[in-house]
Amino acid sequence: MESGTRSRTRRAILGAAAEVLARDRAATLADIARAAQVGRSTLHRYFPDRDVLVEAAVADAYLVIQQSIQDAAVDEGPPLAALRRLVTAMVDAGDRLLFLYGDSSVLEGYEAGDEPDSVAQMMADLIKRGQAEGVFDPDLAVQWIQDTLWALVYTGCDSAGRGVLPRHGVATAVIRMLENGIRVQSRGDVESK
Template sequence: MTSTENPRTGVRARTRGAILRAAAAVLAHDRAAPLSEVAERARVGRSTLHRYFPDRDVLLAATYEEALSEIGRVMDEARAQEGPAAQALRRVVAAHVEVGDWVVFAFGDTANEVFDDAPDAADPEPEILTDLVRRGQEEGVFDPEADPAWVVQVLWALIFTGLEQVGRGRMPRHAVTPAVVRVLERGVGA
């Protein structure tokens, strides 16, 4: 890296990011895919991939960490705590669909649990989402008798199912958000 190159935007950072995005896309759908497939998707040679990530476990751990970072970023951008609950819910769904490969990679395989530093620590995202559901119940737009934690689990299941359908070529990505929102709103609407 040259002295004028920003470590977040330089060639190394872009290459690392391309490898991680490729790993999420490839390994989300086939955890056992060869690393050569990841390198090809990232448009780098295998030797370049191995310079950044010496083995599969290092790549998996870095991809998981980046997935959580990307999911956190879009959750922040979705502003789940702002505005009417129904609109906030739509933004949350769209945010997760936007980073679909990261979501499927991070949560599609329980093997990723080995990368959690504190598996018993409370994850703030479900609390944000249960608070969103409670707010919607108070606003009268979500079923007041539905358990908020259950609604969040249904939300995850719908998002994940939509993303799996995209991965299998059965649904275009742009159709996932409206499908999830339609099913969820009709299922929990007051």
């Protein structure tokens, strides 16, 4: 078991790591400790070395995102609505996401897993389902759509952090771009408000 205190500082460190590393992946352990409002020695006490810390932070961030996406019940309802829920869920996990996908080398081996609950698997299933039901363009490779989705959400979160987009408008902007591109919305085929 783990003492409540220990568990709390542990989470504080993991959160700070994700946040700081998202902004500067070359950040020092001292930086992370400071952000977590924790002594550098305490950090080392929980995570022997940098690799262990990063690995734990990745696993943690991944779990948060995975949980968030699972709650979106992406396998239910019409694909378009599911996609919107998915994007919203991803945006909500924005901080962790910026960290997780800011450095592609940080993932290594996480997307390899084939467990049915893996983030990539859930996304791929949704995309395929949408294509099968004739809602998504079947000419586009599933992997490409998936990459695009990640990229747009990532960009959206990043833009919000820089003030380009209002925090609450990120999901909407991403969804809109995904569904219509930059074309003018000629007919009322978007949403009914």
